[in-house]
Amino acid sequence: MRSEAKLMQGNQAIAEGAFYAGARFYAGYPITPSSEIAEECSKRMPLVGGVYMQMEDEIASMGAIIGASLAGAKSFTATSGPGFSLMQENLGLAVMGEVPCVVVDVQRAGPSTGLATKPAQADVMQIRWGRHGDQTLIALCPATVAECFSLTVTAFNFAEKFRVPVIIAPDEVVGHLRENVIIPGPGELEVIERKQPSGAPASYKPFTADADGVAPLAAYGGDYVFHVSSSMHGPEGYSNNEPANATWRVGQLHRKLEMHRDEIVITxxxxxxxxxxxxxxxxxxxxxxxxxxxxxxxxxxxxxxxxxxxxxxxxxxxxxxxxxxxxxxxxxxxxxxxxxxxxxxxxxxxxxxxxxxxxxxxxxxxxxxxxxxxx
Amino acid sequence: MAEKKERYEVILAGSGGQGLVLSGIMLAEAAILEGKNAVQTVSYGTYVRGGFSMAGVIIDSEEIIFQEVENADVVLALTEETMEMYEPLAKEGATVVYDTTLIKERTGKGLFGHPFTDMANKMGNVGMVNIIALGYMAKKNGIVDTESLAEVIKRRFSGKTREANLKALEAGIALAV
CATH class of the missing domain: 3.40.50.920 (Rossmann fold)
Structure with a gap:
């Protein structure tokens, strides 16, 4: 009569997946139909030595997770359409600064505040193109509660490995769906940590990619002092408006994902x-x-x-x-x-x-x- | 008790605050204890209390692909509004269980009215309506074993709350015997 399967909601499974992946910082502003993710994090983050921050809005939430990530924490936020719209500006900063982070957009029916409790899959293009400039990122979309868990682990892995924001985009149906799921034990799923620099701090260049297309990322507060800017910057992170530099920089944001296309595109x-x-x-x-x-x-x-x-x-x-x-x-x-x-x-x-x-x-x-x- | 089928589709409908979502969760948890697959869906408005609220539960020994109830076997209605919505399903073979304290009585095949709310009030806690109804439905239709529901209650509650819930479950079971 005993089985290890348990009933879990999609949103809860996303929070569980985040803990499993090592997320230790959540900042957000609760909104239907994503609020259970914030609720779960508010209860659980303090218990695992992490931080839950209730922010004043979604612009600030996005800023907070970028800051926490640059300080070395795996960080994320969750929202729905109206909040996701507010996050776009800082999401662009995360792309440009190559800051690993995860954003959950539990899609509800719009436009605008629309039908707050009802499902939609209408943010597909906003996820891809919602912020200005020639940027790119990764988006994953679960169809089951089990995928809510496993794809959240994958999302953190992609974010850390490729230094890119990853969007998880369930719809309200999947976010609120409860079904039986078996949560993998520790070690059953791979958990990836971001690459750390190994050379002398004085020679660290936060945007010089290794052969895999991704640069190591040091943590603020350590020996490596570095600069992250939303404006066009060179390998060392400081302003550089040369056309050749911009060609390299914009290309690099796209190339690092193109190089690993087969790993990233899951069907x-x-x-x-x-x-x-x-x-x-x-x-x-x-x-x-x-x-x-x-x-x-x-x-x-x-x-x-x-x-x-x-x-x-x-x-x-x-x-x-x-x-x-x-x-x-x-x-x-x-x-x-x-x-x-x-x-x-x-x-x-x-x-x-x-x-x-x-x-x-x-x-x-x-x-x-x-x-x-x-x- | 009715013979247990491989698949059940259940609708629990009423208004926000009647505990229908929790009832759906408990029913699904009981099925999972029996080694079955279960999904639970919710539909609700923007109000926390008072508006339309519905939970759907599917229990199956096979994978549950489409997540929504399409052919309900059992319906619980706790408001006149939801009774009017789901009463026609009785003609298609569903068992429609409703609360005669809140809904005017009907006669007809597949319609089963009981004063769940009165019973809960007499037991000293109107919040037990959903547990009484769950016990009744499980016993009457064999959706899950009543022992599984008791186990879910024991895992979820402790102390006086546990005892009150188990008493409510027993009262519901007794109605169906």
């Missing part, structure tokens, strides 16, 4: 290898799409699902490979404009039979709505 497939009808989905709509695909299989239609676990960088190759084979591609997403469908169209070209199933009224997409798009 899952369900009966996709021979699929003539391919559903492309992410987050909660993965589950409805899988149910629809199984129903179609029962009817003799070769249907399968490609789940975009990594939303950004976009899974161009995987979409091209499986989508190119399918007769019909159906993109299911909780937004009006087809934010992922547009990317799929970019990859597969305008000649492909690409259909969309969208919901933008705060209601989830059900399997029967997906089946209608195929019939």
């Amino acid at each position: 899952k497939t369900f009966d996709a290898d021979d699929a003539e009808v391919l559903f492309i989905a992410f987050g909660a709509t993965t589950r409805a799409s899988r149910a629809a695909a199984l129903e179609l299989r029962k009817q003799g239609v070769k249907a399968g699902v490609l789940q975009l676990v990594t939303l950004w960088p976009f899974a161009d190759r995987e979409v091209a490979k499986l989508g190119g084979r399918a007769k019909t591609v159906v993109v299911t997403e909780m937004n009006y404009s087809g934010q992922v469908a547009g990317e799929v169209r970019r990859v597969l070209g305008s000649g492909a039979d690409i259909r969309q199933v969208n919901s933008y009224n705060g209601q989830i997409i059900r399997p029967r709505a997906i089946l209608k798009a195929v019939q």
Whole structure:
């Protein structure tokens, strides 16, 4: 009768994943439907020697986690649409300064404050392009409570390894969903720590990348004194407006992710290898799409699902490979404009039979709505 | 008690503050103790108390792919509004359990009314409504073993609260015998 599985909520599993990954600093401003993450951190951070800071708003929250990260702590925050909008400016600073951090955006229905308690997947493009300038980052999207845990560990690993902000983007459905999950024991999942400089402090250059495309990052308060700026800077961190320097700097922000593209872009497939009808989905709509695909299989239609676990960088190759084979591609997403469908169209070209199933009224997409798009 | 099925879909509906989300959690936890898979979903408005509140629970021995209740086997309604929403499901074969203290009585196949709120008040704690109803539903429909619910209560509560919850559970079970 005993089993080690326990019932856990998606948001709680994100907090658990953060503790597992070694997060020791949380700053945030609670907002539905992400508040349980703050709640969990407020209770647990002090118990593991970490810090929970209730901030005055989301701009400050983002600033606080950047500061904590530069002081050496694995740090994160959680929010939803309205708060995520406020975080953009400092998120850009984190990209430019190559500051490891994790931001959870539990997506709710907008625009603006919208439907506060209802789900959406309409921040896809904001996650990628929400801040100005030619920047880039990583975004992961869980569909189950187990993925809420494991992808949070992955998010911290990516952030630390590539010195980049990582966005975790569940929708309200997944954030509030409770299901049975088995939490891995210590050591079962890899936990990565950021690279530390080893040379003489006087010669430390915080933006000179190693062969892996990433520079070691010292912690403020130690022997290595260094400068981080949101303005264009050279390898040592100080202002440098030379065109050649900007070419190197902007390129470097992109190249470090491109170099590790295969490690960063995670997808899952369900009966996709021979699929003539391919559903492309992410987050909660993965589950409805899988149910629809199984129903179609029962009817003799070769249907399968490609789940975009990594939303950004976009899974161009995987979409091209499986989508190119399918007769019909159906993109299911909780937004009006087809934010992922547009990317799929970019990859597969305008000649492909690409259909969309969208919901933008705060209601989830059900399997029967997906089946209608195929019939 | 009814024979246990491989899969159950349950709706617990009423208004915010009636403890429906916690009931859903406890039902799912009981199923997990029995080695089953369980998902629990919630739907609620922007009010903390008083507005529409609904918890959905799916219990299955196989993987639960789509997370939402699509074909409810058992419904608990604790307000007139939610009773009107879910009463039609009885005609499709669902068991609809409702509280006759709060909802006017109906007759018909699949409709089971009991004065859960009156019972809870007489036991000295109106907050026990959901536990009485859970005991009744588990016994009547075999969703989970009542022993599993008792175990969930023992793990979750201690002292007088534990005793009061176990007493409420027993009262619900007795209604279904």
